[in-house]
Amino acid sequence: MIAPVLVTGAAGFAGQHLLRLIAGDGPVTGWHRPGTEHPDLAGVSWAAVELLDRAAVAAAVRELAPSAIYHLAGVPHVGDSWAHAEETLAGNVVGTLNLFDGLRAAGLAPRVLVTGSATIYRPSTDALTEDAPVAPNTPYGTSKLAQEMVALDACRDHGIPVVVTRSFNHIGPLQSPAFAAPGFARQLARIEAGLMPPTLMVGNLEALRDLSDVRDTVRAYRALMLRGRPGACYNVCSGTAISMQTMLDGLRAHVRVPVTVAQDPARMRPADTPIVLGDRARLTADTGWEPTYSLATTLADLVEYWRGEANAERTR
Numbered sequence: 001m002i003a004p005v006l007v008t009g010a011a012g013f014a015g016q017h018l019l020r021l022i023a024g025d026g027p028v029t030g031w032h033r034p035g036t037e038h039p040d041l042a043g044v045s046w047a048a049v050e051l052l053d054r055a056a057v058a059a060a061v062r063e064l065a066p067s068a069i070y071h072l073a074g075v076p077h078v079g080d081s082w083a084h085a086e087e088t089l090a091g092n093v094v095g096t097l098n099l100f101d102g103l104r105a106a107g108l109a110p111r112v113l114v115t116g117s118a119t120i121y122r123p124s125t126d127a128l129t130e131d132a133p134v135a136p137n138t139p140y141g142t143s144k145l146a147q148e149m150v151a152l153d154a155c156r157d158h159g160i161p162v163v164v165t166r167s168f169n170h171i172g173p174l175q176s177p178a179f180a181a182p183g184f185a186r187q188l189a190r191i192e193a194g195l196m197p198p199t200l201m202v203g204n205l206e207a208l209r210d211l212s213d214v215r216d217t218v219r220a221y222r223a224l225m226l227r228g229r230p231g232a233c234y235n236v237c238s239g240t241a242i243s244m245q246t247m248l249d250g251l252r253a254h255v256r257v258p259v260t261v262a263q264d265p266a267r268m269r270p271a272d273t274p275i276v277l278g279d280r281a282r283l284t285a286d287t288g289w290e291p292t293y294s295l296a297t298t299l300a301d302l303v304e305y306w307r308g309e310a311n312a313e314r315t316r
Contacts, residue, residue: 002026002027002067003027003064003066003067003110004026004027004028004029004045004064004066004067005022005026005027005028005029005066005067005068005069005070006028006029006030006031006066006068006069006070006110007019007022007028007029007030007069007070007072008031008049008051008069008070008071008072008073008095008099009031009032009071009072009073009074010030010031010032010038010044010046010072011032011033011036011037011038011039012072012073012076013076013172013174013176013214014072014115014170014214014217014218014221015030015072015073016039016041016174017172017174017217017218018070018072018218018222019039020041021215021218021219021222022070022222023041023042023043023044024043027043027045028043028044029044029045029046029047029066030044030045030046030047031046031048031049031051031060031073032046032047032048033048033049033050033051033073034048034050035048036048047060047064051073051091051095051096051098051099052090052091052094052095052098053098054098054101054102057095057098057099057101057102058098058101058102058105058106060102061099061102061103061105061106061108062102062105062106062108065106065108066108066110067110068110068112068113068225069099069111069112069113070113070221070225071096071099071112071113071114071151072115073095074091074092074095074096074115074143074147075087075088075090075091075092075140075143076176085139088139088143089139089142089143089146091143092143092144092146092147093146093147093150096114096147096150096151097150099112100112100154100158100160103154103160104154104158104160109158109159109160109161110160110161111161111162111163111225111230112151112154112160112161112162112163113163113164113165113221113224113225113228114147114148114151114162114163114164114165115165115167115221116144116148116151116164116165116166116167116233117140117144117166117167118166118167118168118210118235118237118276118278119136119138119140119141119144120134120141120144120145120148120166121133121134121135121136121166121276122134122135123135123137123273123274123275124275125274125275126277127239127277127278127279128235128276128277128278128279129235129279129281129282130166130233130234130235130279130282137273148164148233151164152164152233155230156231161230161231162230163224163225163230163231163232163234164232164233164234165220165221165224165233165234165235165236166233166234166235166236166278167217167235167236167237168209168210168211168212168235168236168237168276168278169209169210169211169212169276170212170213170214170216170217170236171211171212171213171214171298171302172213172214172215172301172302173301173302173305174214174305175214177306180203180244180247181211181247181251181299181302182302182306184200184202184247184251185251185299185302185303185306186306186309187200187201188200188251188252188255188259188303188306189303189306189307189309189310190306190310190313191255191257191259192255192256192257192307193307193310193311193313193314194314195310195313195314198257198258198259198260199260199261199262200248200259200260200261200262201262201263201264201267202244202248202261202262202263202264202267203244203263203264203267204244204267204272205243205245205248205263206243206244206245206274207243207244207272207273207274207275207276208241208242208243208244208274208275208276208277209241209242209247209275209276210237210238210239210240210241210276210277210278211238211240211242211247211295211298212236212237212238212293213291213292213293213297213298215293216238216291216292216293217236219289219292220234220236220287220289221236223283223287223289224236224283224286224287224289226287227286227287227288228286228287229286232282232286234282234283234286235278235279235280235282235283236278236283237277237278237279237280238278238280239277239278239280240277241275241276241277242295247295247299248261250295250296250299251299251302251303254299254300254303254304
């Protein structure tokens with residue numbers, strides 16, 4: 001019997017896209033948090049596992065004995081981390097520590113991909129390589145740096161072949177509207193459907209961000225699972241930064257009604273790095289990965305997804 005691939009956080013945004021990508025490669029088990037829903041996907045088995053429960057994680061890992069693990073679970077929102085620092089640190093650090101402790105206790109050493117974050121880097125106007133200084137300026141970034149340290153320790157000291165990503169912003173269908181791109185797209189779709197007044201509320205539109213389509217991001221994850229070097233960290237990014245204004249203009253181009261834009265002070269972060277730009281040379285050199293989705297395609301698909309959600313809301 002072939003041991004399954006495990007995906008933690010499988011019911012989340014990137015997790016669902018990853019499942020759709022790898023489900024045909026062999027047996028896959030997705031973990032989701034107890035009490036939460038998960039999609040019904042062909043080729044995927046599901047288990048409810050609380051990553052903050054050390055004993056439950058150890059038992060689940062021992063029983064499953066996975067051949068490989070994509071560790072996507074965690075608390076994802078940068079802005080919310082200011083108000084929920086304790087939850088963010090627990091979700092991203094303690095959950096990861098419990099996973100590796102469970103593997104060690106069971107005597108297992110599968111290949112593990114840990115999805116980290118570019119928020120660990122010191123803010124810079126230059127394209128960030130993996131050798132750039134780290135100095136996170138948010139509770140979320142601090143939690144992701146600690147998560148990375150836990151993962152690399154498991155590789156260095158315990159022989160578990162771990163590859164770590166430093167993922168930059170990725171967007172696409174299924175992402176929570178708490179994030180900028182889907183938040184804009186949802187508002188635009190609801191305005192178009194007549195579900196809200198024609199005023200779009202926004203935060204800082206001057207910030208420059210390196211944006212990737214989530215479907216390209218999970219392709220990078222699979223490529224790194226296959227060909228990434230254990231103990232290495234990899235930027236997962238497009239290598240191009242665009243302003244939030246440009247992204248918003250791209251979304252508005254797909255909406256059929258006039259929209260007014262207004263700034264909402266509540267959407268401004270306590271610390272908002274002016275530019276975040278990554279260098280993907282290491283990822284491309286080691287795996288051959290390159291982005292395949294254009295920004296225009298990504299934004300069009302994002303609007304179409306939220307248009308479907310708005311239409312469903314209107315008919316309820």
